[in-house]
Amino acid sequence: MVQLAKREDQIMQIVWQQGNVFIRDIIEELPEPKPHYNSVATIVKILVKKGFLNSEKIGNTHQYSAAVPFEDYRTEHLGEMNIKKKFFGGSFSRMVAHFAKGENLSEEEIKELVSVINKNKDA
Known part of the structure; x- marks a missing residue:
């Protein structure tokens, strides 16, 4: 799967969040300064x-509308980047600890994380 350029990714994030969109919907959601209609239309094409x-x-x-589901794109590109191997020596626990360290996780989020880990362990 092709990796998206920055503006392409911004546009896809909007489409994934909103579902069906027109060019004007996309422009509304893009940060300032707003790009010209023709610029967005070209990227959409x-x-x-x-x-x-x-x-x-x-x-x-x-x-x-999105032809590629967000989950598919995320899975493909996280796999390509191999964040766990590249930045955490292949250690899942170090990776999760790094991302959780700065967060103030709620009790529900902790339970959800433990549940995911337990499901993965049993698989």
Whole structure:
């Protein structure tokens, strides 16, 4: 799977969050300074060509939706980056500890994390 450029990723994040979008919906969600309509339209066309977005003609405009589920993209790219191996010597516990250290985890989040670990252990 192709890795996305920064602006492509920003646009895909919006599509994954909102579902079906028009170019104007995307522009509304992008940070200031807002890019020109034509710039966003060009990037969206590139994402369609790359197979990340579906395009449906509605009247005289197009509506876009994700062709690649967020989970698939995240799994693919986290695997490619191999964060655990690259930054934590292959240690899952060091990696989780690093990300949890700065967080003020709620009791529910801790239970959820333990549940995930236990399911993984039993698999």
